[in-house]
Amino acid sequence: METTAQPTTAQPVAKDETSASEFDFDSKTVKLNSGYEMPILGLGTWTLSNEEAENSVYHALKDGYRLIDTARYYQCETGVGKGIKKAVEEGIVKREDVFVTSKIMPSDYERAAQGIDDSLRDLGLDYIDLMLIHQPGSNDEAVYKAMEQAVRDGKVRSIGISNYYTPEAFDEVMSYAQIPPAVIQNENHIYYQNTALQEYVRKYGVVVESWYPFGGRGHTSENFNNETITAIAKSHGKTSAQVILRWHLQAGYIAIPGSSNPDHIAENYRIFDFELTDDEMRQIAAVNKNQRYENW
Numbered sequence: 001m002e003t004t005a006q007p008t009t010a011q012p013v014a015k016d017e018t019s020a021s022e023f024d025f026d027s028k029t030v031k032l033n034s035g036y037e038m039p040i041l042g043l044g045t046w047t048l049s050n051e052e053a054e055n056s057v058y059h060a061l062k063d064g065y066r067l068i069d070t071a072r073y074y075q076c077e078t079g080v081g082k083g084i085k086k087a088v089e090e091g092i093v094k095r096e097d098v099f100v101t102s103k104i105m106p107s108d109y110e111r112a113a114q115g116i117d118d119s120l121r122d123l124g125l126d127y128i129d130l131m132l133i134h135q136p137g138s139n140d141e142a143v144y145k146a147m148e149q150a151v152r153d154g155k156v157r158s159i160g161i162s163n164y165y166t167p168e169a170f171d172e173v174m175s176y177a178q179i180p181p182a183v184i185q186n187e188n189h190i191y192y193q194n195t196a197l198q199e200y201v202r203k204y205g206v207v208v209e210s211w212y213p214f215g216g217r218g219h220t221s222e223n224f225n226n227e228t229i230t231a232i233a234k235s236h237g238k239t240s241a242q243v244i245l246r247w248h249l250q251a252g253y254i255a256i257p258g259s260s261n262p263d264h265i266a267e268n269y270r271i272f273d274f275e276l277t278d279d280e281m282r283q284i285a286a287v288n289k290n291q292r293y294e295n296w
Contacts, residue, residue: 042067057083
């Protein structure tokens with residue numbers, strides 16, 4: 001992954017540098033404000049066991065994925081690490097080809113530096129590509145500063161936040177950040193698009209990433225069977241899942257659908273051979289209800 005020097009102060013990105021947050025559909029990456037390139041489509045591992053995570057990560061890397069998302073809270077970092085190691089040993093990828101995201105869990109907020117070391121140990125990696133604060137808590141500033149120190153120490157390359165949904169919440173982080181967040185990972189799907197936050201953080205070169213891109217377990221049917229989505233899917237000869245993921249990317253959201261099913265993992269990656277029209281993008285934008293499914 002390409003790299004440049006980390007910013008030392010949290011300043012807005014100049015207007016002529018907005019390309020830093022534009023998606024490159026040829027390379028399937030986006031240039032982060034940290035200078036690193038991040039894949040725009042990845043595999044999520046929430047709810048997977050270590051064994052499932054190992055198998056899913058391995059299959060995803062074989063299928064072409066280069067972004068793997070996990071977290072301390074998921075308790076499957078060991079499996080994720082084993083899946084990456086297996087793919088590397090078989091020559092499918094090199095370590096530097098894989099972009100690994102993890103998160104500091106709330107119970108580690110008083111020991112954030114150790115939490116980062118624990119993730120490195122369990123993942124079996126020398127560095128983590130992106131480390132996030134998992135959700136707002138009582139010790140956010142100290143946690144964020146621990147992540148900044150991990151960047152300086154070479155343990156982490158880029159940092160960000162998760163489950164911060166308003167400009168006010170983002171501004172609070174910026175009030176103490178020396179290195180601005182590169183990514184905000186939030187719940188985003190067709191019924192909760194939160195374009196206001198996306199527009200607000202754009203001037204900092206911050207990219208928004210979608211967990212629950214299909215609405216999450218228990219809600220995928222509602223998303224997949226939306227009449228607008230099914231009609232567009234039919235016109236392209238694609239599945240609802242593929243249309244929704246393509247919408248995420250064209251709307252400027254990194255997406256990390258989770259699955260333990262090899263067929264679904266492969267299906268979710270086959271979205272780079274078609275493009276939604278401007279009219280189709282407007283149709284999907286109109287589906288938005290500002291409706292979240294979770295409350296964290």
